[in-house]
Amino acid sequence: MGQIISISIGKPKSIPVKSSRPIKSSFIKTPIESKIFLGYEGFENDQVGDPRLHGGVDKAVCVYCKEHFVYWTNEKGLKLNAPAFGENLTVEGLLETQTNIGDVFNIGQAQVQVSQPRQPCHKINKVYDNQKMACWVKSSGFTGYYFRVIEQGWVAPGDKVIRVRKGEGTFSVDEINSFLSKSKGENNLQRLAKAVKLDSLTDEWRKLLKKRLP
Template identity: 30%
Template structure:
């Protein structure tokens, strides 16, 4: 499987105006060739505004598959700019159907591990002025995913990306999104995802709540 870095992006939060509302967001990233240092905490020059839903040790790199750009351009009749989804890496050859939670990859000098599918937010729509895009990325399981850093090192736009180890549980990011958005009462599916040790804590908490609800449905 050939994997290519199409774009590498980094950026700090900034204040912007969406309509009449002021907001601070980290979704605006600038393209760079690198090299950038990827630490256990974050990517060099990169930070988030909302630490509850972004960043942290389980989300040091945000990834978006390059293959989806053409799909959304056709679906919405638009022309998305590079880095449209605020990702750090745009990768070709590694979609949500291909990555499993817990898979480890070498990216340049760094070693990273898939921790969760991305739960998109409305900031995507506000940034791009496209109504409903963020919801469709979730419903169609084309929302991207996150890496944690297992080994620090420099990464660059021309870095090689290769699979080091496939997680034995075989739980894809696509399966995770389908379960949460289309099959959240499926206790077996929820348990299957929860069984993956590498799963990010925020997803683990969310799925445990869904599992409790699935196992103890309210009457009438």
């Protein structure tokens, strides 16, 4: 069982960047203190900056783990707090190694399902004015992941995140991430072939994984 540490929402706005022109993004989010309605396309009053890459029913909620902030401080010298990675939910007790694609959780009055790992886009480099940031996120494995919403409802900071069903095949978010980070020859092809067939994995990620097959 995990817990929601913070819920954050945002809307597209211009973000100044030291080394280039400003970017328009919803990466900078604001934590809320009271309950909020979670619909099929995300939290009320939360908007994505680029609908081609973010949002939609399969990526309704972006999740990041509080435990990783220690790594960013100790290893990279970054003192970060929620929502440092543009996440909607900052959670505790639900690491990528512990959370499976297809897992179903009750959070508040809502029910959600893990749909895919989060793959950071180039804008995280601009927000932190560091061209290595996205690569650091990927190589660390501390990517976060997405929820799709199965049942809408009210959710509040501090709510428990209760797993009610495990995903088929028990493929952790971390294992799915590893299929992309490893060279083709390093992957367990039998596991990879099974992962490609996961019904609960998004089409986007099934296509990515298929490219890793011989």
